[in-house]
Amino acid sequence: QVQLVESGGGLVQAGGSLRLSCAASGRTFSIYGMGWFRQAPGKEREFVAIISRSGGTTSYADSVKGRFTISRDNAKNTVYLQMSSLKPEDTAVYYCAADRDVRLHTIPQSYDYWGQGTQVTVSS
Numbered sequence: 001q002v003q004l005v006e007s008g009g010g011l012v013q014a015g016g017s018l019r020l021s022c023a024a025s026g027r028t029f030s031i032y033g034m035g036w037f038r039q040a041p042g043k044e045r046e047f048v049a050i051i052s053r054s055g056g057t058t059s060y061a062d063s064v065k066g067r068f069t070i071s072r073d074n075a076k077n078t079v080y081l082q083m084s085s086l087k088p089e090d091t092a093v094y095y096c097a098a099d100r101d102v103r104l105h106t107i108p109q110s111y112d113y114w115g116q117g118t119q120v121t122v123s124s
Helices: none
Strands: 004-007 010-013 018-024 033-039 046-051 058-060 068-073 078-083 092-099 118-123
Touching (some): 004 092, 018 118, 033 068, 033 078, 046 068, 046 078, 058 068, 078 092
Parallel strands (some): 010 118
Antiparallel strands (some): 033 046, 046 058, 068 078
């Protein structure tokens, strides 16, 4: 069992930056692949970025590639999402999720644990 708590969301102007954090409870954080997803009003939850257990492998949605960076610090039980060059279409609730499978997944249904989400609003 792992509990996830996101933080770092807020209101930012287009072109600005934010860094989201996701703190995990427990001593087994390093056995989970971690993902960031987002959900805008009236839309389905969508994949943003994923990172492997060691942090050596990452993958991004095309819509954020080159602007967002996912990273993790296993000593701090934390995964991060650095977001730059933000656009109004990035506005959503952002969720982190943990996956016990060694394979990396981009679909929400593959993840075992979820945080409560943090709101990111980008104004034009």
